[in-house]
Amino acid sequence: MSEGKVYRSESTRWTAALLTFIFAMLFIAGINELGGGKGGSTASTVIGVVEMFVALLAIAWSVFYLAQMGVTTSDHGIVIRNWFRRRFIQWLDVKEFNFGTGVDNLTLRESLATPYLQTYVITNDDHHYVMCGITATRINRAESRRRVQEILNRLGEEKIRYIDEIR
Numbered sequence: 001m002s003e004g005k006v007y008r009s010e011s012t013r014w015t016a017a018l019l020t021f022i023f024a025m026l027f028i029a030g031i032n033e034l035g036g037g038k039g040g041s042t043a044s045t046v047i048g049v050v051e052m053f054v055a056l057l058a059i060a061w062s063v064f065y066l067a068q069m070g071v072t073t074s075d076h077g078i079v080i081r082n083w084f085r086r087r088f089i090q091w092l093d094v095k096e097f098n099f100g101t102g103v104d105n106l107t108l109r110e111s112l113a114t115p116y117l118q119t120y121v122i123t124n125d126d127h128h129y130v131m132c133g134i135t136a137t138r139i140n141r142a143e144s145r146r147r148v149q150e151i152l153n154r155l156g157e158e159k160i161r162y163i164d165e166i167r
Contacts, residue, residue: 005158007151008070008133011144016067020059027055069133071121073158080121082132089129091162095122097152099136099145103128114138117145119152 033048065081072079077090100106100115103122110118110130117136120128134151136144 005073006070007073007155009135009137009144009148009151011135011137012069012133013067016062019066020062023055023058023062027052027059030055071131071134071155073155075162078121078155080129080131080133082130087129089121089123091159093123093125094159095124095126097121097131097155097159099149099152117141119148 030048030051033044033051066083069081069083072081077088077092078094080087080089096102098120100110100113100118100120103110103115103120105126105128106115117138119131119134119136121131122128134148136148
């Protein structure tokens with residue numbers, strides 16, 4: 001089995017690139033405030049520095065975290081990288097990978113968040129965990145969902161390979 005294979009939707013990196021661009025524009029706007037504006041205001045300079053600091057933090061998050069969202073496989077299990085946290089699940093605990101439409105016990109919030117497009121890993125104890133880095137898009141939904149289903153199928157095949165190896 002391959003160590004550290006990463007699965008993610010095609011749109012994940014594009015989303016990260018777009019947000020990085022937006023945050024870079026915010027940083028440039030902060031640079032423009034450093035001159036103090038027309039009247040040379042200290043408050044304007046402080047706002048510019050804060051704006052630049054927040055933009056740098058957002059750029060770092062976008063590049064080093066958002067762009068890395070997805071599922072990484074190993075011999076021991078999977079690591080799900082979502083918006084703000086990671087979660088490790090052992091292969092033996094994984095029941096299946098599915099879209100939200102195939103999950104029975106979605107919360108109200110999850111049911112309202114387009115389960116047709118969102119993917120989950122379901123564990124043997126019927127808990128489910130969202131996989132934000134593997135999501136179909138609203139643009140050309142059928143084709144996007146088909147591509148994401150291929151990713152889910154490959155994850156399922158890796159799980160089967162692992163189970164076969166330990167037998």
